Amino acid sequence: MTDVQLDPSKRGHWTSDQEVRWCPGCGDYGILAAMQFLHTELDTKREDTVFISGIGCAARFPYYMSTYGMHTIHGRAPAIATGLAISRPDLNVWVVGGDGDMLSIGGNHLIHALRRNVDLTILLFNNQIYGLTKGQYSPTSEVGKITKSTPMGSIDQPFNPVALAAGANASFIARTHDLDRKHMIEVFRRAHQHRGAALVEIYQNCNVFNDGAYDAITKRDVRDSMMINLVHGEQIRFGPENERGVVLRNGVAEVVDVDESNEADLLIHDEKNHDPALAFALGMLAKDNNSPTPFGVFRDVKVPDYGDVMNDQLLKANESNGPGDLDKLLRSGATWTVS
Amino acid sequence: MDCEPAKRGVHVTDTADRVDQALDHVVIRFAGDSGDGMQLTGDRFTSASALAGNDLATLPDFPAEIRAPQGTLAGVSAFQVHISNHDIHTPGDAPDVLVAMNPAALKSEIDRLRSGGTVILNDDAFDERNLEKAGYTSDPRENGDLADFVVHRVAMTKMTLEATADLGVRKRDAERSKNFFALGLVSWMYSRPVEPTLEWVKAKFGKNPMVVEANIAAFKAGHAFGETAEMFGSPYKVAAAPQKPGEYTNITGNTATSWGMIAAGQLAKLPVFLGSYPITPASDILHELSRHKNFGVRTFQAEDEIAGVGAALGAAYGGSLAFTTTSGPGVALKGETLGLAVSVELPLVIIDVQRGGPSTGLPTKTEASDLMMAMYGRHGEAPLPIVAASTPAECFNAVIEASRLALKYRTPVILLTDGYLANGAEPWLLPDADSLPDISVPFALEANGTDENGAPVFLPYARDEETLARPWGVPGTPGLEHRLGGLEKHDVTGNVSYDSANHSRMTDLREAKIKGIANDIPPVEVDGQGEAPVLVVGWGSTRGSITAAVERLRQDGVDIDHAHLSHLNPFPANLGEVLGGRKHVFVPELNLGQLSRLLRAEYLVDAKTISKVTGLPFTGGELETALREGMAQ
Numbered sequence: 001m002t003d004v005q006l007d008p009s010k011r012g013h014w015t016s017d018q019e020v021r022w023c024p025g026c027g028d029y030g031i032l033a034a035m036q037f038l039h040t041e042l043d044t045k046r047e048d049t050v051f052i053s054g055i056g057c058a059a060r061f062p063y064y065m066s067t068y069g070m071h072t073i074h075g076r077a078p079a080i081a082t083g084l085a086i087s088r089p090d091l092n093v094w095v096v097g098g099d100g101d102m103l104s105i106g107g108n109h110l111i112h113a114l115r116r117n118v119d120l121t122i123l124l125f126n127n128q129i130y131g132l133t134k135g136q137y138s139p140t141s142e143v144g145k146i147t148k149s150t151p152m153g154s155i156d157q158p159f160n161p162v163a164l165a166a167g168a169n170a171s172f173i174a175r176t177h178d179l180d181r182k183h184m185i186e187v188f189r190r191a192h193q194h195r196g197a198a199l200v201e202i203y204q205n206c207n208v209f210n211d212g213a214y215d216a217i218t219k220r221d222v223r224d225s226m227m228i229n230l231v232h233g234e235q236i237r238f239g240p241e242n243e244r245g246v247v248l249r250n251g252v253a254e255v256v257d258v259d260e261s262n263e264a265d266l267l268i269h270d271e272k273n274h275d276p277a278l279a280f281a282l283g284m285l286a287k288d289n290n291s292p293t294p295f296g297v298f299r300d301v302k303v304p305d306y307g308d309v310m311n312d313q314l315l316k317a318n319e320s321n322g323p324g325d326l327d328k329l330l331r332s333g334a335t336w337t338v339s
Numbered sequence: 340m341d342c343e344p345a346k347r348g349v350h351v352t353d354t355a356d357r358v359d360q361a362l363d364h365v366v367i368r369f370a371g372d373s374g375d376g377m378q379l380t381g382d383r384f385t386s387a388s389a390l391a392g393n394d395l396a397t398l399p400d401f402p403a404e405i406r407a408p409q410g411t412l413a414g415v416s417a418f419q420v421h422i423s424n425h426d427i428h429t430p431g432d433a434p435d436v437l438v439a440m441n442p443a444a445l446k447s448e449i450d451r452l453r454s455g456g457t458v459i460l461n462d463d464a465f466d467e468r469n470l471e472k473a474g475y476t477s478d479p480r481e482n483g484d485l486a487d488f489v490v491h492r493v494a495m496t497k498m499t500l501e502a503t504a505d506l507g508v509r510k511r512d513a514e515r516s517k518n519f520f521a522l523g524l525v526s527w528m529y530s531r532p533v534e535p536t537l538e539w540v541k542a543k544f545g546k547n548p549m550v551v552e553a554n555i556a557a558f559k560a561g562h563a564f565g566e567t568a569e570m571f572g573s574p575y576k577v578a579a580a581p582q583k584p585g586e587y588t589n590i591t592g593n594t595a596t597s598w599g600m601i602a603a604g605q606l607a608k609l610p611v612f613l614g615s616y617p618i619t620p621a622s623d624i625l626h627e628l629s630r631h632k633n634f635g636v637r638t639f640q641a642e643d644e645i646a647g648v649g650a651a652l653g654a655a656y657g658g659s660l661a662f663t664t665t666s667g668p669g670v671a672l673k674g675e676t677l678g679l680a681v682s683v684e685l686p687l688v689i690i691d692v693q694r695g696g697p698s699t700g701l702p703t704k705t706e707a708s709d710l711m712m713a714m715y716g717r718h719g720e721a722p723l724p725i726v727a728a729s730t731p732a733e734c735f736n737a738v739i740e741a742s743r744l745a746l747k748y749r750t751p752v753i754l755l756t757d758g759y760l761a762n763g764a765e766p767w768l769l770p771d772a773d774s775l776p777d778i779s780v781p782f783a784l785e786a787n788g789t790d791e792n793g794a795p796v797f798l799p800y801a802r803d804e805e806t807l808a809r810p811w812g813v814p815g816t817p818g819l820e821h822r823l824g825g826l827e828k829h830d831v832t833g834n835v836s837y838d839s840a841n842h843s844r845m846t847d848l849r850e851a852k853i854k855g856i857a858n859d860i861p862p863v864e865v866d867g868q869g870e871a872p873v874l875v876v877g878w879g880s881t882r883g884s885i886t887a888a889v890e891r892l893r894q895d896g897v898d899i900d901h902a903h904l905s906h907l908n909p910f911p912a913n914l915g916e917v918l919g920g921r922k923h924v925f926v927p928e929l930n931l932g933q934l935s936r937l938l939r940a941e942y943l944v945d946a947k948t949i950s951k952v953t954g955l956p957f958t959g960g961e962l963e964t965a966l967r968e969g970m971a972q
Contacts (some may be wrong), residue, residue: 016822018834047817051654055825063822063835068814070656071824072649073679079646083653083661084814087612087637091657091814148847236824310637317632324634326605326772329598331588334535335769336390338582 003077006181022057027178027204030224031125032064034184041185042192044092047155051094052081054077054101056132058125058204061096075106078113078122085119086307092192095122100130103139103159110199114170116306117181117196121188124161124201128289130282150244162283165199166276172198173279173298174285177218178205183295190297196305216290228285230296236282238292246285246294253281255292271300362575364423366431367525370439371461373406373416376518376725381418383539387531389589389766392579393422396883398430398763398956403619403644403702407712410472415447424578428890430763434960436528438521438603440464442473449485457489458828459524461517463496466520495520495561502554512550514683516557523561530574533562555958556620583768590767592731592760593620596664596690597627599738601634603688604660605772606739607746608779611636612659613880614650616669619702620758621692624664648689649880653674655685656823658782658813659700660742664690667709668699670716670753677751678717681849683823684800686745686752688738693757695954704892704954705758708930709878713753720846722818722853724748725907727755729882732767734760737905743778747859748852749808755907757929759943759956760880783810786818788831797821806859807852853909860906862913867893867900872922873970876946878934880956881927887959888966897970907934910941918944925949925969927962 014036022028039049046332049067053059055074062069072080077095085093095113102110102124113120129147130136135146137154140161144153165173172194176187184202191198203214228238228246236246237258245258245266256262270278279299287291367384378399388395398419421431433453439445441464452458460480470478479485480492499520503513519540526533537555544550556705565571590598604611611634615625629638634894637654641647648663655661663673670691680687693709695701711727724744728737734756741754786795797819800809809858812819822834829836830844865874866889877885882903889901902917904910918924918938924946926935932948939946949965951957 018822030849045817046820047815048816063824064819068820071681071822071826072652073675073825076645076649076676079641079649080656082637082641082646082652083612083614083650083655084657085653086639086650087610087654087659088657088814108642109646114647203861223642245476310639314632314635314637321633323766324601324631324636326602329601329631330769330772331590333587333590334386334390335586335588336392337586338392338579 006037007040011036014039014046014066016064018063018202019059020064023208025207027127027206028058028061030178030181031123031184031202031204032061034181035188038180038185038188038192042189046141047233048090049092049094050084051096052077052084052104053096056098056101056130058096058098059101075101076109077101078106078120080110081120081245082109082113082116082118086310089119089307089311091122096121098131099124099126099128099138099140099161102308103161103164107139111164111168114165114168115199116301117171118306119196119308120226121191121194121198122200123188124199125204126161126201127204127206127210128158128213129206131206131209135209157174160283160286161199161201162286163280165233166280166283166299169276170199170299171196171303172300173283174198175201175203175293175295175298177203177214177295179218187297190300194300195308196303204220213289217293226292228292228294230269230282230294230298232271232297234269236269236294244292246282248278248281251277251281253285255285271297273299274301312327349480353605355749359845360573361577362577364421364427364820365436365529365575365577366419366421366434367436367438367529368417368419368434368448368451369438369521370415370417370444371518372443373402373404373414374409375416375440377418377440380518380522381420383536384525384531385420385764386539386589387526388420388422388577388641389587390532390535391577392582393577394425394427394580394582395420395422395589395764396427396430396767397421397764398759399761400955401703408472410441410443410469412443412447412473415444417444417448422577424580426580428886429956432960436525438517438525440521442475442479443521445479446475452488453491454487457491458485459491459493459521461495461521462492463494491562493524495828496838498560498564499557502556504770506549506552506556508549508553513553516553519554519557520561523558523563524565526558527562527565528571528574530576568660582766585768587766587768587785590732591762591764591765592734592756593623593692593762594627595732595734595767596738596756596761597624599735600624600628600662601631601636601767602735602772602775603739603742604634604656606743606775606778607660609660612651612661613638613653613664614641614647614654614661615639615664616641616647618644618666618669620694620761621664621666621669621690623761624690636945644669645676648673648676648687652680652685653689655680655687656683656813658811660746661686662663662688662690664692664693666702667696667712668693670709670712674717676718677723678721679825680751681717681721681723682825684749686749686811688741688745688752688754690738690754690756692761693755695952701954703758705880705956706929706952706954707755707757707881708933708952709755710878710930710933710937713755718954720850722850722908722910723750723857724752724853724856725755726752726906727879727907728760729903729905731760731763731765735767736894739775739778740905743776744856746778746780747808748806748856749811750853757880780811782816783812783819784816798831799823800828801831802848802852807848807855839878857909857912860909860911863902863904863911865900865902865917868898869900870920871898871900873897873925873966874918874921874923875898875899875901875925875927875966876904876918876934876938877901877927878907879929882930884925884957884959884962888957888962891959891963892966899966904934907937916940918942918946923947923970925966927951927957927965931954
């Protein structure tokens with residue numbers, strides 16, 4: 001990741017006049033700051049930027065950006081944003097939601113926005129819990145999660161958001177976390193630059209209902225040994241001494257201790273691979289909150305943007321049929337005249 | 340005026356060498372297996388009749404299954420068409436002629452035929468197996484079942500095969516042209532113009548020249564058979580109906596709806612966006628609109644009903660004239676998004692092509708039972724305007740009116756049509772595009788207020804004093820950046836507000852905005868003297884049936900008025916006055932009394948329901964009877 005020079009004096013331009021109302025200590029604050037700082041550096045205008053969200057803690061996000069925004073209904077943000085993005089390709093449309101919003105009630109809309117490759121930058125705040133409804137397990141909670149609705153432990157297998165996105169053939173997939181502002185900014189920047197659907201999973205801490213869920217991966221003292229930094233074109237290695245790496249065996253990504261015998265076999269990251277299988281395999285490395293977990297960009301491939309293709313059809317129809325003429329349309333069937 | 344026995348007389352006119360028989364009107368019902376192409380046949384006959392200048396009304400009547408088991412009663416598909424030399428309002432009470440392509444079609448449809456009517460059978464289909472499949476224990480051609488009718492047994496399959504023998508078509512394919520044989524025969528019987536049908540066959544099947552030739556050969560064979568076989572006598576003529584001068588086309592409700600959407604976009608000077616999910620009987624609107632991308636129309640086939648309306652709302656936010664098209668089950672799914680649209684106050688038109696319910700109900704049959712859902716099918720106090728179309732062609736204007744209200748008042752509007760209007764057809768006096776109303780509204784382009792420091796700000800909920808509409812500021816407009824949402828908003832600023840007095844005020848404002856529309860819609864017109872003791876109030880597709888019944892009663896000296904509503908929320912401002920002082924108020928509805936309940940609640944009037952929920956429209960006759968019975972009480 002490149003170094004980012006943050007200019008706090010410009011952040012205000014991207015900050016709305018509304019009081020931020022997340023719980024003190026919530027990971028969302030860090031994400032909001034990263035987004036505002038990113039915008040101080042982008043060559044975009046406030047009026048051309050729209051944040052669309054569903055329901056949940058994360059979904060309050062649009063209120064705090066000084067851009068256009070709509071806080072919609074539970075799970076439907078990708079659908080509503082799709083209509084906006086394909087009818088207004090001139091806009092930068094961001095979608096914000098949590099794991100319940102995007103993967104439970106809105107799971108259908110998410111996968112369809114991804115497979116269609118609508119030009120949306122989708123931020124999935126994954127805190128593995130329902131916050132706004134006060135602490136039920138979510139579709140990304142680990143099996144056995146004790147919550148108010150699962151006093152004996154949850155019995156659902158969780159979704160792996162990166163693998164799910166790869167399964168939907170998403171053209172851009174990345175993961176970042178709320179403790180590293182520079183990393184977030186860089187990942188958000190790449191996602192924003194991508195034309196088509198981009199999914200960014202953000203490991204986000206809910207300090208009230210699921211505090212420390214990612215501590216074993218993202219805390220400063222363990223990061224080096226638990227976070228796998230993905231760099232396109234480079235071997236996938238991590239660890240304080242770069243002593244661990246990832247190999248692919250029968251299509252399954254595995255973590256190995258690197259030695260002379262296997263060093264040449266280490267997987268070279270290829271985010272441009274048109275087959276989503278590699279992104280899927282790397283995504284599945286995030287088995288639980290105690291396993292080494294990849295961060296960065298899993299996949300970034302060029303696929304025709306849905307809105308662009310739709311526009312092309314309109315242009316083509318205009319070329320071949322001429323511009324629409326209502327009188328002609330009404331008389332396009334058999335007609336007769338009564339005098 | 341339709342279907343009265345007195346009018347059914349045959350007038351004989353002597354011409355040079357042939358005696359043509361003039362008819363005032365005739366009702367023909369084509370019936371066959373789902374795979375026999377009966378809808379196509381009926382549709383083609385209708386178009387030829389339209390070109391002949393007849394007034395007409397149609398009733399396609401088909402099963403939900405694409406292909407039910409061949410030869411069974413479940414698989415019978417029928418198309419009824421009423422053609423006339425005068426103004427008619429319904430597809431006719433009882434057919435005069437039944438064309439039955441197999442025993443199942445005969446068994447399923449024969450009870451509809453008027454006594455003394457004509458039956459034309461495909462004789463070749465009456466083998467033992469088909470008779471058994473239709474549930475006949477003996478042959479209806481022989482057992483006296485058809486004694487009340489004039490029966491013509493025609494070897495349609497055999498003659499179709501003979502006519503196509505030299506074309507090198509496979510037998511199975513050739514057989515499929517037998518509906519064109521039937522069409523040719525009936526076209527001869529009723530003196531329909533031939534050329535338009537031949538041209539149409541060439542255009543429709545042009546990609547497959549063999550099919551074109553086979554269909555044309557079968558059509559000509561049927562036509563020639565009518566002329567040469569002595570069984571049919573002379574052809575009938577149904578003269579052109581006197582119509583207002585102008586250019587006409589024959590149009591179905593779904594096509595008129597689609598063209599209305601395109602027109603509304605042009606009249607609003609906005610790009611049209613349709614978010615939709617396939618559902619019977621609304622899908623044809625999505626199909627038709629998708630053919631007209633040269634108007635800048637975007638059609639989006641969503642992953643589900645919710646995404647269909649969601650995408651439409653997103654497009655509305657971005658400044659499109661946005662639509663979603665569906666039927667009852669889809670409206671149920673869209674309810675939450677409609678609530679959001681009410682709350683964020685964006686223009687959106689929801690077109691509900693109603694069908695029989697509840698649940699999957701009767702997908703291909705008509706019903707008008709979504710009125711209460713349109714009124715109240717959202718949580719909270721979520722009022723929205725409701726518009727209803729009353730004839731197939733009227734769907735065009737209804738879409739424009741729904742769009743006008745949506746745009747002017749920044750509100751979702753529900754337009755109710757139904758399966759009968761959607762698939763039914765009528766001649767339409769085409770309007771000139773120039774004569775259609777301008778329904779454009781301005782976007783907000785600059786700040787409309789100041790903050791506490793006197794700096795200009797955009798206040799998204801500062802309302803227009805007259806309409807109570809809020810400004811429509813679309814993304815991309817500098818200086819108007821604002822946030823909308825489903826949470827309650829503070830009056831004027833639009834910021835999130837949990838203040839109880841504010842919520843009460845906003846609830847009242849949303850209600851007042853919709854109620855105020857009553858002053859912006861035409862008063863309901865009364866057909867009749869206006870002070871008759873009996874008033875029939877209708878809405879939607881019952882217009883034709885009510886008009887037919889009322890005309891008959893008037894001929895019998897009954898003093899009766901008819902008021903037909905095209906706006907159901909709010910009601911026209913004069914409706915209370917129209918309802919007042921009547922001895923009887925009757926409300927015929929294709930539901931169990933939804934409008935009459937609204938009228939009773941709103942006007943404390945003793946509105947009596949006449950209800951029908953068989954999946955079919957009222958016939959003029961049954962409505963006439965029901966009204967007579969009601970008046971006698």
